[in-house]
Each structure stands twice: as C-alpha cells, then as structure tokens.
Amino acid sequence: MPSTRVLRLAVPTLLLTLAASGAVAQQPSKAEQTLKYRKAVYQAIVWNFGPMSAMAQGKMPFNAAEFEMRAARVAALTPMLSDAYSAESQNVSGSKAKPEMWSNRADFDAKMQDLVERSATLATVAKGRDEAKTKAAFFDTAGTCKSCHDKYKED
C-alpha cells in the first residue's frame, strides 16, 4: 500500500514531530520542551551521581571501574546543559530556577562552566583508578552542584 510505504520510508517522522516546536497544536511549546530536556539531563546526571556519592561516602564499596564509567557519563552530560536554559524557557511553568538565575546569567554561566570543567577533571582522575584522588575529585564536583543550587534553585 503506497501510503504505508511512504510512512515506512519516512524513518524519523516520530522524532521530527517531537522536535518540531509548536508545529502541531497538541505539541508542547519550545519552552516546555526545553524544560523537559533540562530535567532529563539533570535526571541522567543524578542517576549516575548517586552511586558515585555512595561510594565516595563509604556507603557502598568503592568500585573503580564503575566510578570511571559513571564519571565519564557525567562529564558527557554536563555540557549538554548548554542548550537547556535558552531565553524562551525563562518563564515556563514547572521550573525550579529562581528569578535570580536569569538576572545573574553571567554568574550562572560561570558556575555551569565550573561544573563542566570539574566533571571533566573527575572523569580524567577516575580513569587513574586511585580511590582517594577519585573521591576528592568527586567532592570537588559535587561542591559545584551545591554552590549553584544554593543560589539559583528553589527548594
């Protein structure tokens, strides 16, 4: 059937539809999609941060290979936040970003850059498989999360 064949050939139709901002009335707005993406990246970071945190605090046995894998993931994820705070997503509902985040954008961006750099360092250090150095680099990275959340994230 020609129409079915056309559909089958249009391989990424589903993905395109999801990405097309406002092209279809039922689709979320670009701002809503951005917030959803933002939360998704943080969620993936948290998932991988959790076991590292438990290991760093001795609540789980230190596993150098797992630590290295999760640190590499987090280092890949943190730069993905660069398109998660576009201007049009400023007033979207459901965000926990404080208004100060938007009015102190340069400071926020610097904190983000700090997170990107420290998570990259953590990934490098974790490859060395030295427990003490890896844990120290982890706490250094975790500190950047807290410093930004304290200032710019609603509880």
Place this chain on the structure above:
Amino acid sequence: MPSTRVLRLAVPTLLLTLAASGAVAQQPSKAEQTLKYRKAVYQAIVWNFGPMSAMAQGKMPFNAAEFEMRAARVAALTPMLSDAYSAESQNVSGSKAKPEMWSNRADFDAKMQDLVERSATLATVAKGRDEAKTKAAFFDTAGTCKSCHDKYKED
C-alpha cells in the same frame, strides 16, 4: 570540625537522598527511578536527534558543526541505556515497553547494541563534515530506533 568531614557530611546529601531507593517512604521505588532515568535518556536523545533529523531531511539548513556536536551527544547517550532496563523495572507502571521486549531480551539487547554502534559510527562520520555521508549515517542510526520501536514499544 575538619573541612573534609563537613564536605563528606554536607555536600552530596541531596544526591544521596535522591539515589537512596526506598530509604524514605516518599521516595520512588528503584523500578520507578529506573523508568524515570530511562525516559530521561531517551528525552535527551530525542532533543538532539530532532535537529539532526530536520537537517537530514532538508527541513533545516545543514550545519556540519551542529550535526557533529549533536551526533557526539547521542553517541554518548545511547550506551547510558544499558542500565535503564534492569529486571526490577519490568513491571513498573508508565512504561511503553511491550511484554515482548522482556521475553525477547536477547533480541532487544542486540537491537540496543546496534543503536550504540551505529550512533558511534554517526558521530565519527559527522566529524568528517561530509554532508551526504553524514545524512546517510544519520538515517542508518534512525533506522535502528524505528526497528526497535516497531517491535517493542507501545504506540
């Protein structure tokens, strides 16, 4: 109080809390957390797939640098799905995975591996900045999404 001890106690509290499955009654179960992580990784993939799809189909001007960046992100994200389908998440509500996915696990895993490999190839090809080759590698990757969704994902 030694600063290290303060850091150890204070810094990753938030993350630990989020990661501690069932430690607090209000926390989601491990299965629910896994589903949330799974959806988050797909959401991040879709966000980056969207512009590539639009470029590949000529609905957006081809931007080799952006294509390379988004292909690298997707190649980093697809292996993160390896811990997104753990056994305990099989019966969690809200999943669109069909029961066949769990009963044909080896086939599903092979399809996942295909996605991981083709997205890695796409990232390598996109670095070459050749438009035709990049688009071909994109459709090749997108085909692995569709082949798995058709078989194992509810509409």
